[in-house]
Amino acid sequence: MHMNVRRLSAAGLAAALASVTLSGCNNFSSALPSMQAPSSLRSQPAVLAAMQKNIKYVFVLVQENHSFDNYFGTYPGVENLGTALAKSHGYSQYDPIGKKNQTVFRITDPDIIAPNQDRYVLEKKFDGYKMNKFIAAEEEGDVGSGSSTFDAHQYGLTTMAVYDCDTIPYIWMYAKNFTLLDQYFQADTGPSTPGNVAVLAAQTGISEEHRFPALKVNPKTELGIPVTGDDDPFDGPYTSQGTHEVPLSFATMALLLGGAPAAQQAAEKGKVAEDIAQVIDSNLPATPWRWFQEGFVNGQGVVGRPGYIAHHNAVQYFDYLRKNDAYWSHEGTTKQALDAIEHGTLGSSGAFYIKGSADNDFGWKPANKNPVIQADFKGDDDHPGPGDSDHQVGEAFVATFVNAIAHSKYWDQSAILLTWDDDGGFFDHVPPLRFEQCSDGYPCGDGPRLPFIVISPYANSSAVMHQYADAASISKFIELVLDLPTMASLPDEAMVAPYGPRDDNAALSDLSDAFDPARLTGLKPPIPASMAEIPATDVGKFPPPMNCKSLGITPLSIPAQPKDWNPLKVIEGDAKRIEGARNNETD
Numbered sequence: 001m002h003m004n005v006r007r008l009s010a011a012g013l014a015a016a017l018a019s020v021t022l023s024g025c026n027n028f029s030s031a032l033p034s035m036q037a038p039s040s041l042r043s044q045p046a047v048l049a050a051m052q053k054n055i056k057y058v059f060v061l062v063q064e065n066h067s068f069d070n071y072f073g074t075y076p077g078v079e080n081l082g083t084a085l086a087k088s089h090g091y092s093q094y095d096p097i098g099k100k101n102q103t104v105f106r107i108t109d110p111d112i113i114a115p116n117q118d119r120y121v122l123e124k125k126f127d128g129y130k131m132n133k134f135i136a137a138e139e140e141g142d143v144g145s146g147s148s149t150f151d152a153h154q155y156g157l158t159t160m161a162v163y164d165c166d167t168i169p170y171i172w173m174y175a176k177n178f179t180l181l182d183q184y185f186q187a188d189t190g191p192s193t194p195g196n197v198a199v200l201a202a203q204t205g206i207s208e209e210h211r212f213p214a215l216k217v218n219p220k221t222e223l224g225i226p227v228t229g230d231d232d233p234f235d236g237p238y239t240s241q242g243t244h245e246v247p248l249s250f251a252t253m254a255l256l257l258g259g260a261p262a263a264q265q266a267a268e269k270g271k272v273a274e275d276i277a278q279v280i281d282s283n284l285p286a287t288p289w290r291w292f293q294e295g296f297v298n299g300q301g302v303v304g305r306p307g308y309i310a311h312h313n314a315v316q317y318f319d320y321l322r323k324n325d326a327y328w329s330h331e332g333t334t335k336q337a338l339d340a341i342e343h344g345t346l347g348s349s350g351a352f353y354i355k356g357s358a359d360n361d362f363g364w365k366p367a368n369k370n371p372v373i374q375a376d377f378k379g380d381d382d383h384p385g386p387g388d389s390d391h392q393v394g395e396a397f398v399a400t401f402v403n404a405i406a407h408s409k410y411w412d413q414s415a416i417l418l419t420w421d422d423d424g425g426f427f428d429h430v431p432p433l434r435f436e437q438c439s440d441g442y443p444c445g446d447g448p449r450l451p452f453i454v455i456s457p458y459a460n461s462s463a464v465m466h467q468y469a470d471a472a473s474i475s476k477f478i479e480l481v482l483d484l485p486t487m488a489s490l491p492d493e494a495m496v497a498p499y500g501p502r503d504d505n506a507a508l509s510d511l512s513d514a515f516d517p518a519r520l521t522g523l524k525p526p527i528p529a530s531m532a533e534i535p536a537t538d539v540g541k542f543p544p545p546m547n548c549k550s551l552g553i554t555p556l557s558i559p560a561q562p563k564d565w566n567p568l569k570v571i572e573g574d575a576k577r578i579e580g581a582r583n584n585e586t587d
Contacts (some may be wrong), residue, residue: 008320008435008445008507035125035209038467038509048057048480049510050342050520054458056413058276059405060474062194062199064312064383065306065354065424067134068182068449072102073222074161074555078182078464079430081162082556086429090132093160093427095141096351098564104427105561107161109378110392110543113367113567114385115143115159115425119190119228120219123442125159126189129431134159138425142239151573157565159427163391166554167294169546170395170534171453173278174402174418176553177531179454179463181512186422186447187471187502193245193311194227195421195447196581199353200314201292202254202472203226206436206444207493208271215246216439225236226438233316235323237297246430247319251275251487251501253475254321257351259286261326268323275490278322287482289491290330290346291315292337292381294357298383307359307379313387314353335361336403341404351478356381358388366390366500367542370568372575386423386571390544399534402455406529415481416532417474418513423448428442433468445502446470454514457526461516469509472502476510479503549553 041048073081081091095102108484113295114485115138124137135156136219142152165172187198194204205225215225222229224246231245247273255263256279263279276467295308312314330406338356340346360380366373368390376386380395398418405414432446452469481484487493488504504510518524538545548555 008433008505008522010514015138015341018052018521019156020258025056031571032219033117033433035465036468037276037507038469039513040506040510041512045515047517047520051162051458051515052090052481052483054520055415055456056414057346057415058351058478058481059401059414059416060199060351060353061416061418062196062353063394063418063420064381064389065114065422066451067423067426068184068430068451069104069162069428070424071163071168071171071451072165072180072182073557074106074504075172076554076556077178078180078384079466080556081470087129089429089431090134091429093132093135095153095156096140097134097149102135102160102562103559104160105559105565107163107561108167110390111373111571112161112384113155113158113570114388115155115381117191117422117425118443119222122189122423122448125425126431129434131427131429131431133141133429139269146587150271151570153571154267154565154567158567159425160302161426161561162558165548165551168391168395169548169551170399171451172451173534173546173551174455174532176462176551178456178459178461178527179464179465181452181454181469181514182420183430183449183468184473185449185468185470187442188226189432189442189447189463190228190422191230192421193230193317194454196312196314197227197248197317198471199421199474201250202487202501202503203250204444205248205250207439208248209439210496210499211492212271219440226444227317228440230311233313233322234309237308238310239295239304239306239308243408245317248317249319251489251490252318252321253478254282254289254315254318254327254485255350256479256484257287257289260325261286263446265326266320268320269535270319272320272492275492278490282485284485288350289352290332290337290350292332292334293355294334295359296331298331299318301439307357309349309381310439312355312381321417321539335575336459337401338404339491340537341408341410343407345366347483351482354401355387356394358383360393362396362400362540364393364396364540366393368403373573376571376575382420382430386574390542392544395544396539396542399539402532404535405537406532411529412457414456415458415477417477418453418455419474420450420554423450430569455532456513456515457529458579459527460514461527461531463514465514467509467513468507469511470502472505473511474510475501475503477512480510480512522586
């Protein structure tokens with residue numbers, strides 16, 4: 001398959017936005033704003049100076065596998081499931097196994113199965129960006145991989161499931177009190193690894209592919225560059241041994257943040273020797289940074305603790321980061337993150353990435369007392385499916401870190417960026433803009449729409465940001481706040497421009513629209529930390545003692561779950577099959 005796609009430019013974005021109508025009527029607004037081209041504080045020197053003075057710490061919390069509609073499809077005032085675009089882009093889809101049309105539906109169960117988020121399955125779900133074959137493509141793929149018809153049907157229906165504030169109230173509280181983005185997209189279509197790599201590098205490797213065409217991705221194995229699959233990094237720590245991705249060698253935020261001091265210590269330069277030399281020659285100062293991931297254990301070839309997911313650790317994929325202690329020493333655990341926040345040892349400024357795991361260090365257990373659920377849904381990284389996360393446990397993880405920052409000395413100088421790495425295969429009705437053709441014939445950008453919340457004392461309160469953004473916007477914001485050069489300006493990336501990091505692209509938001517200029521310049525008081533706090537006694541309670549009524553939010557009304565949706569049977573069946581396999585191994 002080959003598509004006519006091109007580099008996303010500001011002019012191209014404006015033209016694309018003009019051709020996509022994102023307004024419509026629902027219960028809460030008669031005319032929702034259209035998706036808007038972004039502005040930037042770089043054109044407002046006084047406000048930019050205030051931003052750089054007031055915000056010194058950027059915390060990036062990246063959870064797993066939920067689309068915007070799956071978490072915020074009924075949130076009032078956004079491009080939600082009540083708009084004309086939603087009605088014409090998949091709100092109701094044909095279910096081939098059920099032989100009927102199926103609409104989106106509301107669920108309250110935080111322990112469900114995980115739909116398929118493979119790049120090529122997602123492209124089938126998008127159906128040419130009509131966004132109307134999530135059920136059909138899911139069922140076809142599951143039956144083709146050996147699932148029973150019953151199981152495939154459950155997976156297909158689950159793609160249309162939608163949560164609200166009765167199940168994930170903490171996430172909705174943050175959206176209500178701060179700024180929710182309703183036009184933020186994964187930087188590439190695919191599962192978790194490319195999602196996390198793009199958070200760190202503002203791309204998934206198209207610049208390296210253009211510099212070294214022999215490394216281009218193989219669509220059959222999904223190995224190669226740009227990264228499209230979930231294969232493990234080339235080196236440990238691991239929790240299981242699978243196939244390994246080729247080492248990545250393109251610019252990252254870690255390279256910029258490490259500055260000249262780290263670059264000077266780099267013995268292994270990979271394929272970014274010129275980038276490293278430029279960082280040294282420019283005498284770029286070091287800025288504190290860490291990648292904190294639950295279950296991490298340092299050392300080559302070692303085994304991570306239970307729940308550690310190597311393919312969620314973006315830093316681990318890059319040869320020059322993994323093989324040089326000047327960078328790799330910035331890896332840490334989430335316990336270390338909490339300790340550093342509590343004791344105020346993060347440094348004078350910096351960027352800090354935080355990831356959960358398929359287990360949790362807090363002793364949390366789901367509300368459902370079913371022994372299968374108790375055993376298989378202890379994770380806090382929010383990834384759906386057996387062996388991973390209960391979504392209320394997942395939001396408790398977020399609340400733990402937001403509380404820690406709110407209670408710390410960092411709150412008054414912080415911006416917390418909360419997002420998810422990919423859509424988890426769940427339905428979303430907003431088609432992404434498509435640009436930059438990858439070597440597999442599909443666009444390299446953008447992927448599905450994801451939730452994104454900006455939590456900061458300087459954010460717009462109770463606001464929705466409609467400006468166009470993707471994962472590169474995170475890097476653009478860090479560069480803006482910490483006054484760093486762009487990755488795209490480094491020589492190894494610049495030589496294949498316009499392909500490469502998107503952190504120089506004016507068509508993508510730098511997230512400054514999420515902030516209130518009056519708060520930044522002192523004309524309006526900052527949002528108090530109390531607006532970000534969940535009572536500590538509530539965080540570990542499942543189900544949480546908060547809901548739509550207590551939050552004062554009325555979600556959009558959508559259909560209840562169909563009677564034939566019963567993923568618990570699939571979960572229990574999987575548990576029996578796993579136990580049977582274990583018994584056979586010991587016989």
